[in-house]
Amino acid sequence: MAYLELNNICKTYGQGANEMEVLSNINLKIEEGEFVAIVGFTGSGKTTLVNLINGLLAPTSGAVLFKGAPVVDTSHERGVIFQNYSLLPWLTVEQNVLMAVKEAFPEKNKKELKTIVADYVEMVSLTPAMHKRPKELSGGMRQRVAVARALAMKPEMIIMDEPLGALDALTRGNLQDEILNIWGKDKRTALLITNDVDEGIYMADRIIPLRPGPNATLGPEFKIDLERPRDKTAMNDNANFKKTRNAIIEYLMDIGNERKTEAKEAYILPDLVPKDFVNQFKFGN
C-alpha cells in the first residue's frame, strides 16, 4: 500500500446548471520518502488538488488515503507551504513560526518551543529577521518563513503549492536548493505543485503532468533518473535531462494545442433584430 493514495478523485464546484467538474478521475500513488512533482498550466486545478490532499477540501467522489486511512480533516502530519506565503502580517517571524510549533507540540514548554523556532529560522537563515514583521521582508524571505513554519511542525509529508511561483529566478534557485537540502536530511515525503518544468526536473523523482481543467486529470508520469545531489549547470548538458525535459514539454504543448482545437465550438447566437429606437422615443402618439 502506498503512503499517499488518490483513488478516482472527482471534484465539482457549483450545483445544478452551474456545476463544473474541475478534477476528474485522478489516480495517484506516492511512496514514502519520494519527491513527486505535479506540473500543470495555471488554472488547471492544481490548488484544488493540493487542498484535497491536505484536507481543506473533501472530494465529491473517490477517496484520499494517507497511510491507508481516509483524509477527513487537516493534520499536523501533512505540512503545507502555500502559494502566497499566508503569513499573518500582525505577527513577527518568530511569532508566526511559534504559533505553528505550539499547536504541533502542545506538551513542550515555552523554552523548548522557542528553541525549535530558533533552529528552524536559523535553517532558512533568517535569524537576523527574527523580530521583523512579514511586511518588512522581501518575497523570498517571506517564503522562507513559510517554509520554516511548515517544517517546524515536523510533518511526515510536505505539500508545496507553487511555493516559488512569485519569486524571481535567482531567489527561486536558491530556495530550491534550500528546500532540497532540508528534504535530503530526513527524506520526508514531498509533493511539489509547480508550473515550471525545469523546477520539477531539478527537484523531483517523478513528474506527473496535470492536464488542464475543467475535467483535469493526470497524464502519464515521467521518471527522472538523475543522481542526487543534482547540479544545475551540469544538468543542462546531460542527455538524459534534455530527453526528459523535451518529452514533458512536448506532452504539455500537445495537450495545450488539443485544448485550443477543442475550444473552437460554434456559438449559437440568438436571432435578434435591433429595436426601432426612433419610434420608441416618439411620445404622445
Add this chain to the structure above:
Amino acid sequence: MKASITFGKVTNFLGLGFFSTLKNLFTGKLEKEDFKVLLRKTIVPLASIVLFIGLWHLGAKSLYNIEAKFKIEKALKDQGQTAADALKVCIASGESTCQPNTLPSPAQVWESYKSLLRDHHIISSDKAAFIEKTAVLNAKRIAAGKAAITYTGRPSFVDQIFRSLQTVFAGFLLALLIAVPLGIFIGLSPTLKSAFNWFIQIFKPVSPVVWYLLVFMIVKTLLIDSNEDSSFTISFISVGFCSMWATLVNTAMGVSTVDKDYINVAKVLKLGTFQKIFKVVLPSSLPLIFTGLKITLSVAWMVLIAIELLAQSPGLGLFVWEEFQNGANDSNAKIIVAMFVIGIIGFLLDRLMLTIQNWVSFDKTDAI
C-alpha cells in the same frame, strides 16, 4: 528596535504634520520645495479662517442693523417718536438692556468666551473656599456617621465640558462592550447573523430622541427605589445605544470577511476555536473594528448634545439649552462659544481615535 522619537515623528503620528513645517520655518531650515507645502498646509488654512471671521463679522453686522431698524420702527409705531429716539440713543450707546437679539459678532463671542473663563475661575475659587470652610465640620460629620456636606453651587462652563466628556466616554464604553462582542458572534455565525439582522436594520436608523425616551421608560422603572439623580445614567445609556451600530456592523463585517488565506492557515495549523478567534480573526478585522469605533465616538459626541438637553443631564447640551431659554444679552454669544467648543472637542476625539488606531493596528499605512 527602539527608534528615536523626534518632533516630526510625533506630529506626523498625531496627524498634525503641518506643525513640523511650521517649526522648520522658525528654525530657518525651510527648503524651497517646502515653501509650497507651507503655503498649502499653513497659509491657506489660516487665510480661510481669516476670511471666515470676516464674512461672519459682516453678516452679523447686517443682521444687527436689520434687527435694530425693526425695533426702532416698532417703537415708533407703538409708543411714538420720543420712545423711538430714546431707543436709538440707547442702541447706539451699547447699553446691554436694549441691544437687538441676533447673531453675535466674532468680537462678542470672544468676549463671552473670556467671561465664561472668568466665571469658571470665580466658581472654582468659591468651591475651594467652601471645601476649606466645611473641612472641619465634614470631618466631624463623617466621624458621627453622617453624610458630608457637598458643594451644590452651579457648575461652570468648564465643569460642563468635563461632565459631557464623562457622559460621552461612558456611553462609548457601553457601546464598545456591547457592539464588539456581539459583532464578533454575529460575524462568526451565519445563524446569529440572520437572527440579528432584522434587529440591526430596524434599530439602526432610530433617532437619538426616541432612544432617549425608550431608555428613560426602562431606567425610570428599574431605578424606582433610588433617590439618586438618574439623568446621567439615562443619558449615557442612550448615547451608547445610539452610537453602537456603526461598531456592530463594522465588527460583524470585519469578522465575516477575514482573508481566506488566514482561515486556511488556521485550519492547517489546527488552531482551536479560541486561538482562531484571538490570533487570526480579531487581529485581521481590527482595522474595520476601529473604523467602526471611530464613527461610534463621533456619533456619540454628536447625539450627546441632544440627549443631555432632553435628559436635563448637566453638560454642554444642557448649557446650550439653558442659555437659549435664558435669553440674556450675551446668551447667543455663549451658545456660539459652546458650538466651537463642541466642534473642537469632536475633532480632538477623532484624532485621539486615529492615534490609538495607528498604535494598535499592524497595517501602518497612513489613514485619513
